[in-house]
Amino acid sequence: MHPLRYAGHSRAGSRLTDFILRTFRVNGALIAAGDRLARPIGLTAARWQVLGSVAGLPQPAPVAHVAREMGLTRQSVQRLVDHLAEEGLLAYQENPHHKRAPVVVMTTRGRKAFGGLTARQVPWVNDLARGLSTREIETAVRVLRQIEERLAPATATPVQR
Amino acid sequence: MHPLRYAGHSRAGSRLTDFILRTFRVNGALIAAGDRLARPIGLTAARWQVLGSVAGLPQPAPVAHVAREMGLTRQSVQRLVDHLAEEGLLAYQENPHHKRAPVVVMTTRGRKAFGGLTARQVPWVNDLARGLSTREIETAVRVLRQIEERLAPATATPVQR
DNA sequence: GCCAATATGACAGTATACTGTCAATAAGGG
DNA sequence: CCCTTATTGACAGTATACTGTCATATTGGC
Numbered sequence A, B: 001m002h003p004l005r006y007a008g009h010s011r012a013g014s015r016l017t018d019f020i021l022r023t024f025r026v027n028g029a030l031i032a033a034g035d036r037l038a039r040p041i042g043l044t045a046a047r048w049q050v051l052g053s054v055a056g057l058p059q060p061a062p063v064a065h066v067a068r069e070m071g072l073t074r075q076s077v078q079r080l081v082d083h084l085a086e087e088g089l090l091a092y093q094e095n096p097h098h099k100r101a102p103v104v105v106m107t108t109r110g111r112k113a114f115g116g117l118t119a120r121q122v123p124w125v126n127d128l129a130r131g132l133s134t135r136e137i138e139t140a141v142r143v144l145r146q147i148e149e150r151l152a153p154a155t156a157t158p159v160q161r
Numbered sequence C: 001g002c003c004a005a006t007a008t009g010a011c012a013g014t015a016t017a018c019t020g021t022c023a024a025t026a027a028g029g030g
Numbered sequence D: 001c002c003c004t005t006a007t008t009g010a011c012a013g014t015a016t017a018c019t020g021t022c023a024t025a026t027t028g029g030c
Helices: A011-041 A045-055 A063-070 A074-086 A108-129 A134-156 B011-041 B045-055 B063-070 B074-086 B108-129 B134-156
Strands: A090-093 A103-106 B090-093 B103-106
Touching: A011 A045, A011 A108, A011 A134, A011 B011, A011 B108, A011 B134, A045 A063, A045 A074, A045 A090, A045 A103, A045 A108, A063 A074, A074 A090, A103 A108, A108 B011, A108 B134, A134 B011, A134 B108, A134 B134, B011 B045, B011 B108, B011 B134, B045 B063, B045 B074, B045 B090, B045 B103, B045 B108, B063 B074, B074 B090, B103 B108
Parallel strands: none
Antiparallel strands: A090 A103, B090 B103
């Protein structure tokens, strides 16, 4: 690995640089794992995530809202939702509050697919977690959240155009 | 956020699911930050990373080797290296050990660009790290490494075709 | 030395996510 | 009520990373 550890890095800065490079690799590995899990259901990791976001909405919401929730741009999520709608897993429903911005809702097929994905994800993640320290995972989540928050003002929330 | 926390998740599995979803968001935010840092130098986060990988090679190596090192596919890295070679930041050099697989080397311009990137990254990451616990960052890195290792057999090292 | 297995680059195609831009709608201040 | 601002979707283009496939070069077993 190339730790990018140069003269000038503080101790914490050096570790954080390790963290960043490692995050890139793990992200790739996790997407690959998600794609493998979702494949038998005919989905991808990205579409699964959208499905999950819509499933978790307290109320139906427009695409832009889902995107904000996921930390992605409207445009990216729009394509995914459009595809899932074509497949019949999501549907657009007229929005009484906004003529041009229909809300996204789950269909029965979507709920069924998401249930199947969950059924596969649960044992997979439980097994992946086995042997790892829950306390350490929680610490890692806290670090991730802190970094996300610090990055957020400039980047984590992509500028909505 | 949508914690994907369902009946069936072990405690650790539930936390790990949080970790995974959080990783996706942080990955995006970090790439955005890297793009902003690299932009004044005329580069992107991905090209910067390739430059760094090549800079860190103990000896010049072919593209496939750099890709393995980065946890990406040959094909992805090939495009990035080709582009950087066109820009004159990297160069292909004949490989005495393999007629068809030239090794990648830094050019003077490449070293200069990478130096400029480092000069920008160091204060940026030091500042980002300020106030974070070094111990917690180290724990997070350990968790990332463990997960990468567990995922590796199937996915982290993409199948090279 | 030969032949199968492996490594590498090349080429083609797809998925994901970005930026930039525009028009339409909604919301809010005066 | 009007007008500026913000939100949303639509459309176009780019960057990154993937899979699949092929030809060529190298390596290692026999």
